[in-house]
Amino acid sequence: MKITKICCIGAGYVGGPTMAVIAQKCPHVQVTVVDLNEQRIKDWNDPNTDNIPIYEPGLSEIVAEARGRNLFFSTEVEKAIDEAQIIFISVNTPTKTYGKGKGMAADLKYIELCARQIAKVAKENKIVVEKSTLPVRTAEAIKSILDNTGNGVQFQILSNPEFLAEGTAVADLLNPDRILIGGDITPEGQDAINALVEVYANWVDKDKILTTNVWSSELSKLTANAFLAQRISSINAMSELCEKTGADVTEVAKAIGMDSRIGPKFLKASVGFGGSCFQKDILNLVYIAKSYGLNEVADYWEQVIIINDHQKRRFSSKIVQTLYNTVADKKIAFLGWAFKKDTNDTRESAAIYVADDLINEQAKISVYDPKVSRSKMLNDLDYLQTRSSEENSSSLAIFDNPYEACKGSHAIAILTEWDEFVAYDWQKIYDLMHKPAFLFDGRNILNSKELESIGFIYNGIGS
Ligand code: UDX
Numbered sequence: 001m002k003i004t005k006i007c008c009i010g011a012g013y014v015g016g017p018t019m020a021v022i023a024q025k026c027p028h029v030q031v032t033v034v035d036l037n038e039q040r041i042k043d044w045n046d047p048n049t050d051n052i053p054i055y056e057p058g059l060s061e062i063v064a065e066a067r068g069r070n071l072f073f074s075t076e077v078e079k080a081i082d083e084a085q086i087i088f089i090s091v092n093t094p095t096k097t098y099g100k101g102k103g104m105a106a107d108l109k110y111i112e113l114c115a116r117q118i119a120k121v122a123k124e125n126k127i128v129v130e131k132s133t134l135p136v137r138t139a140e141a142i143k144s145i146l147d148n149t150g151n152g153v154q155f156q157i158l159s160n161p162e163f164l165a166e167g168t169a170v171a172d173l174l175n176p177d178r179i180l181i182g183g184d185i186t187p188e189g190q191d192a193i194n195a196l197v198e199v200y201a202n203w204v205d206k207d208k209i210l211t212t213n214v215w216s217s218e219l220s221k222l223t224a225n226a227f228l229a230q231r232i233s234s235i236n237a238m239s240e241l242c243e244k245t246g247a248d249v250t251e252v253a254k255a256i257g258m259d260s261r262i263g264p265k266f267l268k269a270s271v272g273f274g275g276s277c278f279q280k281d282i283l284n285l286v287y288i289a290k291s292y293g294l295n296e297v298a299d300y301w302e303q304v305i306i307i308n309d310h311q312k313r314r315f316s317s318k319i320v321q322t323l324y325n326t327v328a329d330k331k332i333a334f335l336g337w338a339f340k341k342d343t344n345d346t347r348e349s350a351a352i353y354v355a356d357d358l359i360n361e362q363a364k365i366s367v368y369d370p371k372v373s374r375s376k377m378l379n380d381l382d383y384l385q386t387r388s389s390e391e392n393s394s395s396l397a398i399f400d401n402p403y404e405a406c407k408g409s410h411a412i413a414i415l416t417e418w419d420e421f422v423a424y425d426w427q428k429i430y431d432l433m434h435k436p437a438f439l440f441d442g443r444n445i446l447n448s449k450e451l452e453s454i455g456f457i458y459n460g461i462g463s
Pocket residue numbers: 162163164165166167225228232265266267268269270271272273274275276277278339340341
């Protein structure tokens with residue numbers, strides 16, 4: 001089957017960039033991205049592509065090239081489903097906040113809604129691709145809904161997990177380590193796999209396109225994220241030991257990273273990992289293991305999350321302790337709120353939890369982040385439901401200038417590793433601060449020696 005029309009349900013951090021790159025690389029394929037959120041679609045259609053709702057380096061240029069040519073953003077979900085041969089599901093699958101599996105299992109209500117909508121609309125055979133991170137065996141649930149509520153047409157369900165990291169989404173999509181496609185072993189399943197392989201083969205070498213059964217593909221996504229997160233929790237656990245013993249975690253990471261069996265990547269000690277995937281996927285893995293009675297397996301992976309929570313709490317406790325055990329009414333400046341640099345995404349960002357802890361200690365937080373909006377920061381805090389929105393907004397002052405954010409502060413905490421922070425005039429910032437001037441570098445990006453020579457009392461992670 002030659003693919004000429006693709007639709008993607010969900011215009012978020014995954015759907016948006018992925019479809020933009022497919023459209024750019026496959027000019028002969030019409031790609032329509034749909035979303036229920038009208039504002040989001042309006043923003044994707046903003047004539048100035050610098051205003052699209054997702055910030056990713058290089059994305060605005062790709063959207064400028066393909067939009068209106070073969071890339072479209074729309075709220076007409078049913079029309080797009082009806083016309084497409086392949087439908088990607090890229091809707092969000094947050095951790096459940098209610099009922100069975102609360103705080104652990106993935107909430108599949110958005111996925112189910114999509115499946116029902118596809119079943120209702122489809123009048124011809126379709127390939128449905130799971131793009132969101134989903135617990136193993138979701139494909140089965142989607143298939144059951146499609147087959148039992150549909151109009152008698154044939155659906156093939158493929159799992160095609162996304163491995164892009166935010167902040168480098170465009171580069172990851174243009175030059176992926178691998179593309180993974182899982183499908184049924186039947187001839188129809190293989191045809192569907194081949195149709196999707198041909199789409200990617202427009203720009204990805206075929207030897208990097210891996211095909212498997214559906215369950216292997218679904219589980220590989222969870223496994224990859226669990227392994228990556230585990231590396232961070234492992235080095236973060238060592239960072240605490242380094243602080244006690246006088247070792248330096250950056251030196252330890254360098255030393256072990258040169259062992260080719262270990263490798264140098266993903267060994268940066270930090271205030272803790274954030275993002276929409278790691279915690280959610282590991283909780284998912286834990287939930288799946290528990291549901292099969294594999295308690296040791298569940299406990300093993302859960303420890304990755306426990307260390308991560310501990311690392312965030314440890315950072316805020318250290319700020320309080322260092323500031324003479326009280327931060328009440330002190331101003332603490334945060335540089336960064338996003339969960340990592342080069343993204344405006346804040347889901348599960350360590351900054352949220354550190355701010356929450358410090359506000360509990362009655363600190364006043366002033367924040368500067370180059371890409372995160374004020375409303376997003378306040379929503380993030382409100383979402384924790386620790387205190388009222390009014391109390392949150394009176395404890396959190398948001399600035400669009402870093403020097404203003406730092407002015408009069410007792411301490412600065414670096415929460416995101418934005419490159420621009422390194423280039424700041426740190427002497428000027430020092431002069432604007434209360435003395436002694438404390439600096440807590442939650443990302444180990446600044447030069448401790450230089451800052452100490454200015455007069456800062458510097459605290460990094462793991463040294
Ligand atoms: C991750 C996976 O990398 C990606 O393959 C998957 O598709 C989705 O989940 P993402 O969450 O976008 O991507 O970002 P990633 O670069 O993995 O960073 C996750 C978190 O770990 C960030 O908060 C980051 O700052 C932190 N991190 C990363 C560290 O603290 N130390 C490191 O060495 C690397």
